[in-house]
Amino acid sequence: MAHIMSKPAWAISENQATPQSTFLNRRQLIRNWGYAGLGLAAAVAMRPDRAFAAADRQEDATADLYPAPANPAYVLDRELTPENINSTYNNFYEFGSHKQIWKAAQTLQTSPWDIQIDGMVERPFTIAFDDLVRKLPLEERLYRHRCVEAWSMTIPWTGFSLASLVALAKPLSSAKFVRFETFLDPQVATGQKQNWYPWPYVEGVTIEEAANDLGFMVTGAYGHSLDKQFGAPLRLALPWKYGFKSIKSIRRISFTDTRPVSFWESVGPGEYGFWANVNPGVPHPRWSQKQERVLHSGLYVPTQIFNGYSEQVAHLYKDMQGEKLYT
Numbered sequence: 001m002a003h004i005m006s007k008p009a010w011a012i013s014e015n016q017a018t019p020q021s022t023f024l025n026r027r028q029l030i031r032n033w034g035y036a037g038l039g040l041a042a043a044v045a046m047r048p049d050r051a052f053a054a055a056d057r058q059e060d061a062t063a064d065l066y067p068a069p070a071n072p073a074y075v076l077d078r079e080l081t082p083e084n085i086n087s088t089y090n091n092f093y094e095f096g097s098h099k100q101i102w103k104a105a106q107t108l109q110t111s112p113w114d115i116q117i118d119g120m121v122e123r124p125f126t127i128a129f130d131d132l133v134r135k136l137p138l139e140e141r142l143y144r145h146r147c148v149e150a151w152s153m154t155i156p157w158t159g160f161s162l163a164s165l166v167a168l169a170k171p172l173s174s175a176k177f178v179r180f181e182t183f184l185d186p187q188v189a190t191g192q193k194q195n196w197y198p199w200p201y202v203e204g205v206t207i208e209e210a211a212n213d214l215g216f217m218v219t220g221a222y223g224h225s226l227d228k229q230f231g232a233p234l235r236l237a238l239p240w241k242y243g244f245k246s247i248k249s250i251r252r253i254s255f256t257d258t259r260p261v262s263f264w265e266s267v268g269p270g271e272y273g274f275w276a277n278v279n280p281g282v283p284h285p286r287w288s289q290k291q292e293r294v295l296h297s298g299l300y301v302p303t304q305i306f307n308g309y310s311e312q313v314a315h316l317y318k319d320m321q322g323e324k325l326y327t
């Protein structure tokens with residue numbers, strides 16, 4: 001990377017930028033405050049317990065699919081985030097807003113796992129994840145990930161394109177949006193007992209965005225099937241958008257003519273919009289988006305428009321000047 005710099009004086013502190021979670025009312029905020037800001041130092045000091053994941057993978061009916069061939073079109077100009085860092089620093093509010101998600105998420109039962117495809121499609125259907133993952137060819141892509149909280153990482157994801165899933169679903173021409181929904185099970189995901197959040201987690205994209213090759217349905221990372229904290233068994237990766245758009249542990253995919261209101265948009269519409277395209281020039285109301293802290297190095301680097309993916313996606317937004325494209 002050409003412009004790596006150390007932390008400038010104005011850069012956000014970990015405390016100032018932890019907070020998708022600060023949209024809670026004051027009381028809930030105070031309750032959570034002790035956790036906000038526990039960050040990388042803690043995560044690195046602790047060895048991730050790979051035993052959890054390794055045990056799961058032995059029973060994994062999809063294990064033979066990994067590693068998948070790399071797609072040479074998706075490479076990076078920065079080094080990959082080491083797996084032990086990436087898999088111990090996660091946002092997955094279903095399991096809380098702390099940085100011990102990698103432990104808490106192990107309660108999620110990801111097999112068997114059905115995915116419902118419905119709404120404006122030729123014929124709605126439900127498919128077992130283990131069947132779906134064999135219908136579409138898997139490939140590995142190296143992607144950037146830029147959280148709205150101004151940290152970033154790089155991941156070798158495995159999966160299939162969102163566009164190929166849309167083709168499988170056979171949407172009607174009346175469908176204008178794809179809506180994704182996460183599971184709902186407060187007994188297992190105790191974060192979902194926090195009833196001030198609009199569970200289940202929902203996200204959405206336009207049909208045009210979904211047709212772009214960059215949208216990726218993720219089934220694995222680091223050459224094996226997804227660990228639970230990453231959003232097993234199936235999550236989205238939309239690398240040109242802020243990380244909250246990349247919804248985890250998807251149960252339902254619906255085609256609709258109504259723009260979905262996503263989880264963070266309903267929590268804080270002034271801070272988290274529908275489009276959420278990465279743009280260093282448009283600050284979050286409470287912090288700058290000019291730079292990002294690279295998770296594994298701790299260094300601050302300049303953020304790029306569309307997170308570096310302009311060539312692939314900028315054209316999608318050419319005629320949308322009236323929209324809040326970068327919030």
Ligand SMILES: Nc1nc2c(c(=O)[nH]1)N[C@H]1C(S)=C(S)[C@@H](COP(=O)(O)O)O[C@H]1N2
Nearest residue numbers: 090091092093147182201243244246247248
């Ligand atoms: N269901 C669900 N999906 C989610 C989230 C979440 O809390 N719940 N957090 C989002 C946010 S804010 C980010 S930055 C990424 C984090 O992905 P990672 O933990 O794999 O880094 O997941 C996104 N997808």
Ligand SMILES: [Mo]
Nearest residue numbers: 147148243244
């Ligand atoms: Mo995020």
